[in-house]
Amino acid sequence: MPPVRNGIPNRGEEDEVCPVCKSSRYLNPSMRFLINPECYHKMCESCVDRIFSSGPANCPVAGCNKTLRKNRFRTQTFEDINVEREVDIRRRVMQILNRREEEFASKRAYDDFLEQREEIIMNLVTGIDVAKTEKDLQTYASENVASIRSNQALEREEASSFQEQQTFEKEQARLRRQAARQEYEDERREMLAGQEDVLRRLAAGKRDDAAAIAREGQKVLLKKSSARRSEEDRIRQKQAALRSSDAKKSGKAVTASQATGDTGLVKGLKKIKTPEPEKPYSPFAGFTTKRDYYTLRDFYPSSYLEPIRNDTRMQAGGFDLGEYYSRTLLEAFAGLGCFIGDEVSKRDPTSTLGISKPATEGAAMAAVSTSIANEETA
Amino acid sequence: MAVSPSIPRSPSTTSSSTVPQKLKEIATQNISTGKGVSHPQIPLQNPDYELAQQLNDDVRHKYIKDRKLGEGTYAVVYLGHLRADSASYVAIKKIKVNAEFKDGLSMDAIREVKYLQELSHPNIIALHDVFTSKDLNLNLVLEYLPGGDLEMLIKDGSIHYGAADVKAWMGMLARSVWYCHENCVLHRDIKPNNLLIASDGEVKLADFGLARSFADPYLNMSHQVITRWYRPPELLYGARQYSGAVDIWSMGMVFAELLLRVPFVAGNTDLDQISKINDAFGTPTEENWPGVTKLPNYVSAEKDRIVPLQGRDFFLRQFPTAGSVGAELLMSMCALDPRKRSTASQILQHNWWFIEPKPTKKEDLPRKPGGVKKMGDDLARRGGELQEGPFHNTVRQLDFTAMK
Numbered sequence: 001m002p003p004v005r006n007g008i009p010n011r012g013e014e015d016e017v018c019p020v021c022k023s024s025r026y027l028n029p030s031m032r033f034l035i036n037p038e039c040y041h042k043m044c045e046s047c048v049d050r051i052f053s054s055g056p057a058n059c060p061v062a063g064c065n066k067t068l069r070k071n072r073f074r075t076q077t078f079e080d081i082n083v084e085r086e087v088d089i090r091r092r093v094m095q096i097l098n099r100r101e102e103e104f105a106s107k108r109a110y111d112d113f114l115e116q117r118e119e120i121i122m123n124l125v126t127g128i129d130v131a132k133t134e135k136d137l138q139t140y141a142s143e144n145v146a147s148i149r150s151n152q153a154l155e156r157e158e159a160s161s162f163q164e165q166q167t168f169e170k171e172q173a174r175l176r177r178q179a180a181r182q183e184y185e186d187e188r189r190e191m192l193a194g195q196e197d198v199l200r201r202l203a204a205g206k207r208d209d210a211a212a213i214a215r216e217g218q219k220v221l222l223k224k225s226s227a228r229r230s231e232e233d234r235i236r237q238k239q240a241a242l243r244s245s246d247a248k249k250s251g252k253a254v255t256a257s258q259a260t261g262d263t264g265l266v267k268g269l270k271k272i273k274t275p276e277p278e279k280p281y282s283p284f285a286g287f288t289t290k291r292d293y294y295t296l297r298d299f300y301p302s303s304y305l306e307p308i309r310n311d312t313r314m315q316a317g318g319f320d321l322g323e324y325y326s327r328t329l330l331e332a333f334a335g336l337g338c339f340i341g342d343e344v345s346k347r348d349p350t351s352t353l354g355i356s357k358p359a360t361e362g363a364a365m366a367a368v369s370t371s372i373a374n375e376e377t378a
Numbered sequence: 379m380a381v382s383p384s385i386p387r388s389p390s391t392t393s394s395s396t397v398p399q400k401l402k403e404i405a406t407q408n409i410s411t412g413k414g415v416s417h418p419q420i421p422l423q424n425p426d427y428e429l430a431q432q433l434n435d436d437v438r439h440k441y442i443k444d445r446k447l448g449e450g451t452y453a454v455v456y457l458g459h460l461r462a463d464s465a466s467y468v469a470i471k472k473i474k475v476n477a478e479f480k481d482g483l484s485m486d487a488i489r490e491v492k493y494l495q496e497l498s499h500p501n502i503i504a505l506h507d508v509f510t511s512k513d514l515n516l517n518l519v520l521e522y523l524p525g526g527d528l529e530m531l532i533k534d535g536s537i538h539y540g541a542a543d544v545k546a547w548m549g550m551l552a553r554s555v556w557y558c559h560e561n562c563v564l565h566r567d568i569k570p571n572n573l574l575i576a577s578d579g580e581v582k583l584a585d586f587g588l589a590r591s592f593a594d595p596y597l598n599m600s601h602q603v604i605t606r607w608y609r610p611p612e613l614l615y616g617a618r619q620y621s622g623a624v625d626i627w628s629m630g631m632v633f634a635e636l637l638l639r640v641p642f643v644a645g646n647t648d649l650d651q652i653s654k655i656n657d658a659f660g661t662p663t664e665e666n667w668p669g670v671t672k673l674p675n676y677v678s679a680e681k682d683r684i685v686p687l688q689g690r691d692f693f694l695r696q697f698p699t700a701g702s703v704g705a706e707l708l709m710s711m712c713a714l715d716p717r718k719r720s721t722a723s724q725i726l727q728h729n730w731w732f733i734e735p736k737p738t739k740k741e742d743l744p745r746k747p748g749g750v751k752k753m754g755d756d757l758a759r760r761g762g763e764l765q766e767g768p769f770h771n772t773v774r775q776l777d778f779t780a781m782k
Contacts, residue, residue: 281737283726285500285553287560308595316669317617318624318716319595327562327592 018044020051020060034073037088039066040081048073089124093117096141098151099266109268116266140265172239183232293333296326437509441519443470448754452484455754457522467522468506471757472515486587486760487516493563493589494518501554503574503584520757523582525575526749527756528632532570532639539744541699544636545730546737547573547581548629554583555629556722559622562592566603568628570635574753579740587760593619601675604628606651607641611662612716614652616675623716626725630711637697637708652677659712660687667715687714703730 016025018033020043025031032045041061051057052070059066078084097117104110123133141148198217202210305321308314444457447469458470473487494505507519528547531537551573558565566588574584588603598618604610610627612620634642643658645651656662661684662670670676693705693712700708707730710720720728731737 281549281731283549283553283731284556287499287553287557305595312669313617313672313674314619315717316667316673316715317612317620318719319593319617319619320621320623320717321595323559323562323592323621324595330562 018042018047020044020047033076035076035081035084036066036068036073037085038068038072039064040085042076042081086121086125090121093121093124093137095152096137096148097266098148098155099269100151100154103270104268105270106268112268113266136265291330291333293336294329296322296329298322300325434509437507438511438517440507441468441470446754447750448756448758450755450758450760452486452760453758455757457750457754458519467524469520469522469753469757471518471520472511473518475513475515483516484587484760487518489589490586491516491518493586493591494520497558497561497563497586499554499557500580501550501582502557503582520584521576521582523574523576523584523753524750525577525579525745526752527571527575528573528581528636529570530746530749530752531575531744532635534746535639537744537746540735541701541704542735542738543743544633544699545704545735546740546743547636548633549731549737550581550740551583551629551632552722552725554581555622555625556726558583558589559625559722563589564592564622565589565625565628567605567608568625568632569605569608570632571605571756571759573632574756575745575749579743579745584756585759592622595619606648607631607644609648609651610716611652611655611714612673614648614655614675615662615670615673615677617673621716622722623719626711626719626722627716629722629725630708633700633708633711634697637699649677653679653683655714656683656685658688659714660685662714670715701730701733703728703733706730 016031016033017023018031019041023031023044023046028044033042034045034048035042036059039059039061041059041064043060047060048070051060052068052073056067056069058064059068076084078087094117097113097120099110099113101107101110104113120133120137123129194217198213201213205213305324308319308321440461441458442461442464444459447455447457449455451474453474454472456470456472458468460466460468473483475483491505491508494503495508498504503523504521505518506521509517509519511517531539551568555565555568563586565583565586567585568583572583572585574582576582590599593599596619599620601613601616601618601620604613604624608628608631610624613624631642643651643654645654656679660666661679663684664671666687671678688709690702690706690709693700693709694702697705697708707720707725707728710728711725713719
């Protein structure tokens with residue numbers, strides 16, 4: 001690998017030197033280098049301890065005036081400090097702009113979003129419009145706290161379930177292998193036993209039986225192995241079915257959170273389906289208690305009903321005159337408001353056109369026949 | 379001419395409101411055109427009868443029977459669907475013709491048709507059509523409710539439900555009862571068995587085999603209605619004039635059962651039922667129920683078993699899951715004196731529906747597979763029966779001890 005820019009030498013090289021205290025690995029083999037994502041200047045662990053133990057201080061590298069804190073120091077992952085920095089930036093931006101594909105109205109919108117995110121990252125990495133980009137990012141972050149958090153949770157969940165799936169599959173594969181080995185062993189043992197059996201019987205039996213015994217032994221073996229195979233198939237199918245149902249379940253979980261709106265930065269999000277404001281519980285579910293033509297009163301004077309009020313037995317049984325009132329009034333007014341003429345005219349014209357004549361004909365015929373019948377009876 | 383206007387019309391002519399009108403037109407047209415074109419020489423013998431038959435055939439041909447779902451002594455239930463649309467399921471309840479009934483039809487069937495025709499409410503099973511098949515059996519085309527019934531959910535220990543679910547179910551039950559009463563119909567057989575569940579989770583009141591309209595004054599009604607465990611004390615005491623309050627008591631019992639997951643007062647006989655009610659809710663006396671001693675079958679409780687009328691504390695203690703407001707509502711449904719019981723509309727206006735927890739949305743209510751079979755059995759049963767199984771008594775004993 002060629003030596004990288006900034007003159008950072010390859011790790012593990014003997015002549016690594018701390019740029020701050022100039023001590024080299026040659027003298028101190030256990031030396032570790034740390035960086036701070038504030039300015040990415042490298043220094044050794046003892047320097048960090050020495051300079052920053054008593055609180056935040058300026059970076060000791062000449063010309064760098066960044067204030068660093070000890071707790072932000074960490075070991076370098078990538079050799080190239082620029083890569084390290086870009087990965088850091090990328091991680092931070094991705095954590096904020098963590099919209100998911102299913103949140104977008106179209107594939108195109110999602111692609112645009114990806115491009116935009118890439119642009120922001122590149123801006124920050126290469127130092128174009130840093131202030132403005134940072135500001136945009138911050139406002140977006142503060143405006144979409146909820147969505148960011150829920151998407152993060154989803155991501156974590158996915159990662160963990162993926163991991164689980166991986167380990168599960170590995171375990172399954174191990175079991176399958178073990179079963180196969182076991183089966184092979186069994187088969188071999190059985191075959192040997194079968195052969196021995198055949199030999200024993202051959203030794204014991206007459207000469208004529210020899211062919212029959214050999215054939216029989218073959219058949220038994222075949223039967224056993226085919227039975228095993230079908231059993232195996234069955235198990236395999238069952239497992240496949242289980243797997244597919246698992247997949248379905250996890251698919252459902254992903255689509256669960258989609259209650260976010262279009263924001264200033266990210267375009268093309270799905271329109272928020274504002275969940276309908278929960279209506280207050282309506283016990284009658286839209287049915288009314290009102291009657292159109294009358295209002296029910298509690299008492300109607302009637303000499304016919306008066307004895308009931310005084311009949312303790314009927315009263316004790318719970319008989320309620322109110323119910324009688326309501327029923328009689330309902331029945332009395334039941335036919336009101338039904339206008340047959342209106343209903344007839346409302347009927348669709350195609351059905352009325354052809355039918356009206358025969359219908360009247362039929363009615364006339366019925367009338368005639370009944371009148372004849374009446375005459376006969378008279 | 380042997381015209382008789384008294385020949386029974388198919389019930390389907392009166393069943394649903396809009397269809398028959400059109401069918402009638404089609405039928406008359408068919409008849410008249412048939413007369414005019416193909417058989418000009420045959421005089422129309424019996425237009426009325428022909429019409430009825432034509433209409434019946436039209437209705438019958440709208441549906442296809444698929445398979446049997448359940449069978450009882452009184453009816454067979456089939457799964458069916460519309461001829462035009464194989465995805466539109468219906469349940470077809472075929473009432474068995476039985477010689478022991480007047481005119482071969484049981485009153486239950488007539489009641490069911492009579493009242494279901496009139497009632498149209500999301501929480502009441504819909505009667506789509508009625509027709510007769512070749513052997514003159516009565517067929518009711520009912521709404522297909524594959525979710526089973528509430529009893530199934532109550533009994534299944536593996537299903538967990540909470541106060542919000544109970545509230546949702548009770549809300550739907552209360553609405554259906556209120557709607558019946560508003561339209562002057564007494565259901566008289568409310569129990570978890572008869573509360574079927576639609577595919578969307580909606581609870582629907584079914585089995586109107588014991589229903590009747592509000593009675594005329596001085597008319598005796600039967601007190602042998604409502605399955606025993608859900609029968610109110612006034613019916614147990616043989617009251618012949620009663621009101622919608624009987625349904626409210628049953629509703630209270632269903633409420634209690636939903637909360638406890640066992641029938642709350644489950645007597646082995648009518649007398650046992652009375653004494654259980656005494657023990658649970660208090661002894662009916664002239665003070666708390668004026669006139670109770672005048673009821674035909676009144677039996678005075680033994681002196682040593684007199685229990686004072688239970689107050690709010692009892693209900694709160696017994697049904698902690700309902701909360702204090704819920705317990706109060708339950709108490710108002712379980713008043714011994716029918717005059718003191720809440721009416722259905724009072725119940726619906728109760729505060730309990732509005733407080734937390736909110737009723738569960740019907741899509742989120744717990745459900746259980748295997749409801750189709752259960753619906754078949756439920757619809758095939760006659761009203762007012764307890765479900766008799768081989769170990770019926772044992773189960774009841776267990777329930778009883780669990781309750782104490």
